[in-house]
Amino acid sequence: RALCPLVPAAPAALRALPPPVAVGVLHTTRQLHTTQQSLAPVPPLPEKGGEVRHGLIPEEFFQFLYPKTGVTGPYMLGTGLLLYLLSKEIYVVNHETAAAACILTVIIYGIKKFGPDVAAFADKLNEEKVASVQAVKDEAMQALQTAIEAEKKEQWRAEGRSYLFDAKRNNIAMLLEANYRERLLMVYNEVKKRLDYQVAMQNLRRQKEQDHMIQWVEKNVVQSITPQQQKESIAKCILDLKALSKSAHATL
Amino acid sequence: GPLGERPLLEVRLGELPAWISTCSFSPRGLRGAVQRAWSSYCAKYIHVKQGGPAGISMLLAGYCLLSYGWNYQHLKQHRWRKYH
Numbered sequence: 001r002a003l004c005p006l007v008p009a010a011p012a013a014l015r016a017l018p019p020p021v022a023v024g025v026l027h028t029t030r031q032l033h034t035t036q037q038s039l040a041p042v043p044p045l046p047e048k049g050g051e052v053r054h055g056l057i058p059e060e061f062f063q064f065l066y067p068k069t070g071v072t073g074p075y076m077l078g079t080g081l082l083l084y085l086l087s088k089e090i091y092v093v094n095h096e097t098a099a100a101a102c103i104l105t106v107i108i109y110g111i112k113k114f115g116p117d118v119a120a121f122a123d124k125l126n127e128e129k130v131a132s133v134q135a136v137k138d139e140a141m142q143a144l145q146t147a148i149e150a151e152k153k154e155q156w157r158a159e160g161r162s163y164l165f166d167a168k169r170n171n172i173a174m175l176l177e178a179n180y181r182e183r184l185l186m187v188y189n190e191v192k193k194r195l196d197y198q199v200a201m202q203n204l205r206r207q208k209e210q211d212h213m214i215q216w217v218e219k220n221v222v223q224s225i226t227p228q229q230q231k232e233s234i235a236k237c238i239l240d241l242k243a244l245s246k247s248a249h250a251t252l
Numbered sequence: 253g254p255l256g257e258r259p260l261l262e263v264r265l266g267e268l269p270a271w272i273s274t275c276s277f278s279p280r281g282l283r284g285a286v287q288r289a290w291s292s293y294c295a296k297y298i299h300v301k302q303g304g305p306a307g308i309s310m311l312l313a314g315y316c317l318l319s320y321g322w323n324y325q326h327l328k329q330h331r332w333r334k335y336h
Contacts, residue, residue: 050296052306056313060261089331091320111305119302126301 055111259292 051059057074065073085091255267256274263271275281297307320327 045299045301047301049298049300049303049307052297052304052310055305055309058310088336089333092327092330093332094327094330115305119304123302 053059053062062074065077069076086093255263255271258271260271275285297303297310
């Protein structure tokens with residue numbers, strides 16, 4: 001406890017850990033930004049500085065004396081002070097006074113003549129700096145904006161996952177169905193082949209029996225025809241033919 | 253606000269001793285006072301978008317006055333008249 005004087009509001013469960021672990025863990029649960037104020041964005045610089053009159057005396061001094069002495073008060077004060085300093089020789093006039101007068105003349109002339117140009121140049125430099133940094137910021141914002149839109153697009157795309165899964169399910173179902181039908185066909189073909197074989201075997205057997213029986217019957221019949229029977233059958237046939245020819249002549 | 257936290261320019265003349273009694277004259281306190289004074293001067297006259305000659309000229313004038321004050325004993329010997 002002595003190591004962490006700022007004990008933040010943390011769950012009691014975290015504080016119940018052994019002290020070395022508790023110190024480390026408590027620092028992770030410390031709130032980072034406890035107030036609204038943060039260091040960024042930095043507030044912009046004010047446009048104009050404090051008002052100064054004649055380049056030396058701040059305006060607040062004139063405002064301070066205005067209620068009591070009006071507009072000329074500070075000037076009277078300044079004149080009186082100057083005369084007092086000169087007459088009592090608290091300010092001694094010597095060669096440095098002449099040097100100061102010349103230098104001040106030159107400086108004031110320079111400022112009055114070249115001041116606005118230098119100010120414009122400095123403003124332009126500032127403007128360029130600000131513009132370049134602003135461009136960087138704008139680019140970053142643009143990039144982040146496009147990233148946000150791309151992310152939203154991806155989220156929208158992810159919503160269609162149900163369609164994707166349905167299509168995949170359909171594909172799989174079709175594959176299973178096709179496989180099942182293939183196998184069914186194969187089974188049917190195999191069974192048909194076996195049944196056809198049986199049928200062909202039966203047909204062959206019957207045909208062979210039939211042929212064999214016909215041959216046997218013919219052979220026996222031919223054997224049983226004796227020559228006497230053959231002569232009688234031929235004579236009968238001739239008589240039949242004659243009768244037939246007679247009937248045919250009669251019908252003509 | 254309370255007397256201790258007001259800046260010097262907002263303290264009225266009658267309250268000046270009381271105000272002086274509230275500020276700390278330790279080295280840290282003096283350093284803090286100098287730091288505050290310098291940073292408020294800079295924020296008002298120097299760190300602006302369109303400052304003029306006023307910011308530096310006031311510093312130079314102050315330096316001139318200070319150096320005149322430091323050399324006053326030597327300059328007193330170059331007076332034009334003995335009796336004023």
